[in-house]
Amino acid sequence: MQTCGIDYGTTNTSVAVINSKENPQVLELDHENDPPTSLPSLVYISSDGEVSVGRKAAKLFIERNVGREVKLITEETGMVIHKVSGGEPDKSEFYNPALIDPDKLETISLKTKVDINLPGRLFQSLKTQLRYITHKGTDVFGTNYQIEELVSFVLKKCKEQAENYLQKEIDIAVMGRPVRFSPSEIEDKVAERRLRSAAKIAGFEEVVFFYEPVAASVEYLATETTEDQVVMGVDIGGGTCDVCIMKFESSDTIEERISKSEILSVTGDNVAGDAIDKEIIRKKLFHYFGSKVKYGPHNLPLPKHMLNIVLDWQNLYRMNTEETINWLIGIENFCTQPEAVRALRLLIQKNCGYPLNLAVETAKKQLSFNKTSVIDFNYDELKIREEINREEFKRIIEEILEKIEHLLKEAEKNADMTPEKINLVLTTGGTCLIPAIQYMLKERYGEEKVRSRDTFTAVARGLAIIGKYL
Ligand SMILES: Nc1ncnc2c1ncn2[C@@H]1O[C@H](COP(=O)(O)OP(=O)(O)OP(=O)(O)O)[C@@H](O)[C@H]1O
Numbered sequence: 462m463q464t465c466g467i468d469y470g471t472t473n474t475s476v477a478v479i480n481s482k483e484n485p486q487v488l489e490l491d492h493e494n495d496p497p498t499s500l501p502s503l504v505y506i507s508s509d510g511e512v513s514v515g516r517k518a519a520k521l522f523i524e525r526n527v528g529r530e531v532k533l534i535t536e537e538t539g540m541v542i543h544k545v546s547g548g549e550p551d552k553s554e555f556y557n558p559a560l561i562d563p564d565k566l567e568t569i570s571l572k573t574k575v576d577i578n579l580p581g582r583l584f585q586s587l588k589t590q591l592r593y594i595t596h597k598g599t600d601v602f603g604t605n606y607q608i609e610e611l612v613s614f615v616l617k618k619c620k621e622q623a624e625n626y627l628q629k630e631i632d633i634a635v636m637g638r639p640v641r642f643s644p645s646e647i648e649d650k651v652a653e654r655r656l657r658s659a660a661k662i663a664g665f666e667e668v669v670f671f672y673e674p675v676a677a678s679v680e681y682l683a684t685e686t687t688e689d690q691v692v693m694g695v696d697i698g699g700g701t702c703d704v705c706i707m708k709f710e711s712s713d714t715i716e717e718r719i720s721k722s723e724i725l726s727v728t729g730d731n732v733a734g735d736a737i738d739k740e741i742i743r744k745k746l747f748h749y750f751g752s753k754v755k756y757g758p759h760n761l762p763l764p765k766h767m768l769n770i771v772l773d774w775q776n777l778y779r780m781n782t783e784e785t786i787n788w789l790i791g792i793e794n795f796c797t798q799p800e801a802v803r804a805l806r807l808l809i810q811k812n813c814g815y816p817l818n819l820a821v822e823t824a825k826k827q828l829s830f831n832k833t834s835v836i837d838f839n840y841d842e843l844k845i846r847e848e849i850n851r852e853e854f855k856r857i858i859e860e861i862l863e864k865i866e867h868l869l870k871e872a873e874k875n876a877d878m879t880p881e882k883i884n885l886v887l888t889t890g891g892t893c894l895i896p897a898i899q900y901m902l903k904e905r906y907g908e909e910k911v912r913s914r915d916t917f918t919a920v921a922r923g924l925a926i927i928g929k930y931l
């Protein structure tokens with residue numbers, strides 16, 4: 462049976478197989494992406510049903526959806542309701558339209574507003590949505606897509622690339638999973654079940670799951686060490702922060718070392734890159750879009766849901782209705798900050814929440830290498846230039862840092878360990894590059910013990926190794 466290791470991430474996906482030299486080999490998945498071994502976990506479905514994944518999906522969305530003119534038309538839904546014509550209708554519990562004289566009933570056909578120009582839809586962070594029990598599928602231009610199908614488009618690409626490389630069919634996907642998709646046990650089970658179904662839809666016969674930080678630790682065990690050690694694996698990506706503590710024993714073969722290794726504890730939570738980006742938007746950019754606005758004679762603030770839509774670019778286009786736009790135009794001249802209300806309106810009308818998010822993410826990433834950076838966003842009249850430095854960034858993400866520290870302590874407690882007894886801390890995942898997180902780990906465990914494994918591929922490599930010894 463042939464296996465491949467798949468690290469399906471909230472932001473990026475990577476794949477590794479065991480090559481002819483018996484080593485884990487990470488495969489190129491997306492030549493348009495930097496690095497090409499990471500496939501952005503994005504899916505774009507155009508109105509004619511064409512599906513694209515990865516960097517191409519993002520490009521198509523920006524080309525076609527951002528800044529376009531929205532044309533809403535009223536369409537019949539094909540459903541009717543009855544209304545009593547003339548006089549006050551009976552609103553009591555006894556009201557039954559079937560008992561009313563048909564001559565007094567008026568038939569009203571239900572209509573809906575449809576965006577006839579919508580060129581396509583982009584889906585991001587689908588892994589985070591796997592847990593929502595109420596997720597009943599998404600209508601994409603008249604076709605109902607279950608979340609499993611959307612995820613399967615990314616996994617199909619992984620399978621294709623791995624099979625191309627090995628020139629063999631692959632039956633088993635050895636997949637990573639976060640320690641907790643959700644704090645709720647039911648949601649966690651639902652998410653894993655859906656991810657398994659997605660892999661089956663992609664064509665795998667069997668799916669085996671391992672915790673992501675465990676896979677990253679096994680990668681180290683198999684390639685770098687033969688010592689007896691207590692190792693902590695910390696994997697912080699786009700959606701989750703995952704921690705494990707493992708005990709490794711020396712042995713002559715990798716197989717023996719893997720079979721003798723012991724997981725002492727695992728823990729995790731939904732605090733990672735996506736949450737950090739939202740915090741930056743909330744604390745640094747909300748005021749551009751009206752968080753301080755007061756409007757009308759009663760000095761009312763903007764409704765919360767309107768501001769929060771800035772954080773939810775995937776649904777921003779839904780706000781582009783005549784009612785909302787007219788309302789924003791209406792209050793623009795009766796508020797304390799017309800330019801902010803205008804900015805919010807333009808953001809909605811031009812549908813540029815995604816590029817705004819990218820500008821924030823870019824500035825955040827630069828802060829890992831430079832002491833200051835700039836959130837630079839320019840789209841037509843919308844202009845934002847906001848400097849941010851490491852100190853301020855650290856304050857902005859203070860609560861997130863506390864949650865991460867809490868997870869480290871929880872992992873230690875569950876493993877009956879103290880920081881001194883941990884010999885090595887392995888970090889992986891994009892969010893682990895943040896200096897404040899590195900600093901926290903070094904302060905707690907000692908600078909010499911913290912070691913970075915490859916940011917985007919350690920988990921996939923570990924999964925490929927596990928697959929070999931399954
Ligand atoms: N240099 C950097 N500094 C800070 N954050 C970064 C950097 N590079 C990437 N990131 C962030 O890391 C996250 C992506 O990391 P990664 O690819 O490890 O996540 P993932 O595996 O897709 O997610 P998860 O494991 O949580 O499902 C994104 O939030 C991205 O903004």
Ligand SMILES: [Mg+2]
Nearest residue numbers: 470471698890
């Ligand atoms: Mg990851």
